Amino acid sequence: MTNVEGCRQTDDVVELLKQLANANRLAIISSLLEGPRSVTELELVLSIRQPTLSQQITSLREAGIIEGHREGRHIIYSLVDERTTTVMRFLANIYPDMIPEQVRILPPFGYIDCAKLPDMIVNMRLSMQDAS
Template identity: 45%
Template sequence: MFIPEPILTSPQSGTAEAMAAQAAEVAGLLKTLAHPARLMLVCTLIEGEHSVGALEAALGLRQPSLSQQLNVLREARIVETRRDGKQIFYRLTGEKAAQLVAALHGIFCAEPATA
């Protein structure tokens, strides 16, 4: 059984200021991922790099909305881009975001075990 490392430092192992800073970081990440389109994007990108066109087709998002949400993720340093000719490819760079989405996937999306 996987036991994740604690996200926040306990009061015994750090100062209240350090814990507050960590809480702010976690809250910011959760706020960024709280939008359904951004969460769908990160869930798709956890599988690997995708072009903008592939993301648009896979998620059914219109290009203007897709670009807006990808920009939010890029500014939060959760994703980064790579250009190949005229195509732009996105991939996850935020390890904490990837771990969080993997945990959420395990809780909400995993197939129930059959007996």
């Protein structure tokens, strides 16, 4: 509990900022700003190892920031907290490179065959290297 009298939402703000203060969680949330993503997509696009990704997704789910649902073999995550979305869009305006290019150009889940995803990621990374 906070000692700030009359500020009932202070605890909520502190919890949101704690969630955003982790680089992996920030990357996950940034990716989900562009649309729902499967765990496979998040893992490959963000280059976050599966155990770390699972831990951070659990934290975000418990905080009520994201939700997941099953579609076939895939668990699809999306942002569900409008306050987080508003804060992240604000941050993205200030820091336009906060959302990695490979996330911005990847279509939302359901528009691509996940079996082809690893090849797509490799090709995106190679084209980004060629552009630099």
